Amino acid sequence: MTDLFADLPAEATGPLRARLAAAAAQRGLLDVAYRTLDSPLGSLLLAATPAGLVTIAYAVQDHDAVLASLATRISPRVIRTGLGLDETARQIDEYFAGRRHTFDTPIDLQLARGFRRTVLQHLRQVGYGTTTSYAGLAAAAGSPNAVRAVGTACATNPLPIVLPCHRVIRSDGSPGHYVGGDAAKTALLALETSQETR
Amino acid sequence: MTSAPRPAPPPRPAADRPGADAPRPPFDQLISDHGAVVLRVCRAVCGPIEADDAWQETFLSALEAYPRLAPCSDPRGWLITIAHRKAIDQHRRAQRIPEPRAELPDIPTGHGIPGDDRRQQAADLWAAVATLPFKQRAAVAYHHLAGLPYAAVGELIGCSEPAARRSAADGVAALRARYRGALA
Incomplete structure (x- = not known):
């Protein structure tokens, strides 16, 4: 290996990832979107399919394990993005603040039979x-x-x-x-x- | 998770083989693990300006094909293979515009913003890489940036392992001659 490339600064892929998620959603390839949310009960994992919210997981459930399970049970096309989830996150925030008593986010119950x-x-x-x-x-x-x-x-x-x-x-x-x-x-x-x- | 006995897995990633039942990690894991390397490869092979678009096209194609990817394959090699196809497409488009090749220009050193030397150095390096012939910059990128063995590099760029090694060596030698920043 050459040392020519040893001092390259770290690549920032954040903006590219956001653009990729948007393009994936547009082409119908965003099978599972996920993000996390800090709550009074610790970090929550939120995941959604195009049909709606499909999973909420507490940290004790092991978020990596939950994501691996979603990849197996729904689709491996799992991407981290707020698309389709930021509104749900806002409602959960309001719930923990005591300002919301019901949720009106679409849900996808495909994981329960x-x-x-x-x-x-x-x-x-x-x-x-x-x-x-x-x-x-x-x-x-x-x-x-x-x-x-x-x-x-x-x-x-x-x-x-x-x-x-x-x-x-x-x-x-x-x-x-x-x-x-x-x-x-x-x-x-x-x-x-x-x-x-x- | 049992599967019928199979012959030894092929040495190259088999992107289009119907997937077995084995689980695939979430696609996001591939972006986290290999996104930065693929971006560097795109910078080297497609040039700094086209790199972002090439990265997008690479990962979108990969995302589309991912459920069919054989679970045993090497995801980095697979992603680099897709990036290479994008780079060839882009290279062919660019070739329609005749490229002045007779005299290689001096690499602009730029006036680095104080405290931003590394960023400027990187820009200079990518500019130097862009002056290499396509095969050399591909060989340099796939071996020195992506870490692919020369046999795999040769298969990608359509030559023998020794020829791939020579292309990469020629590319690195040319970079050393033209790009002084790394040696300073």
Whole structure:
């Protein structure tokens, strides 16, 4: 190797990447867009397909692992960009600031199938500042005996916060587990209670 | 993740073979890992002005083909192969305008902004690379910037391994003669 190129300054590819993402979207090649968002509960990974928001992941879920999974399950055409995600990020910011109680971002539920998907769709009816039990959600989803399956659906919810699985608690009133960690669930419930009683 | 026994993987990336079931990393990983190197290669082979467009075209083509890329292949070699095709297209377009080749011009040294010497040096270096014949600058870029072995370089530019080695050596010698910044 020659030393001729040893002192070249680092190449800044940032503007090129932004341009590439825009061109990819225009040509229908942006199968999965993602960005991160700093939140009071740590860094959140947001990912979207052209159909809508497809994943929200907490740092404890390992963002690299989540991205690898999206590449396998949806498409390897995964690009970091705010395109199609910045508005969602703004809404989540507002939610954490207590200024937003519902989300009106399009969602893509392709990562949830069958009964799990049905359960997730019913989550939207559990309003801000309220809670339901796993048994209650099972009944609402039309399968009152499928309490364990409801628990699994919540545990594998690809869109926590936007699909509020944190509002599903145990019948004894204790919060139960959460995809973002039990402390995150308690924090979200506390946030919503404090806003609701204002 | 089992697959039927296959003969040894081909030495060159097979871009258009239907992909196996093995997972591919997110495309963004390729941009992070190889984007800067590909940009340098584009600067060297396509010239500083065309480099950005060549980079865009390279990564857009790569993105389009990525789901079909054989998972075992070497992504950097694959990207450089695509960049090379873009460079050839661009080179052919440029050749329609006759290029003065008889007398090589002196490389403008420019007046570096104080504290920005490296940037100026880099601009001078790219200008010097641009004066090399296409084959030499391609050989220099693919071996010295992208790190491809000479056998792969030869396959890309259509010559034998020793010829690729010679092209790169001639290119580096010419750069040393014309570009004084790196030696200062």
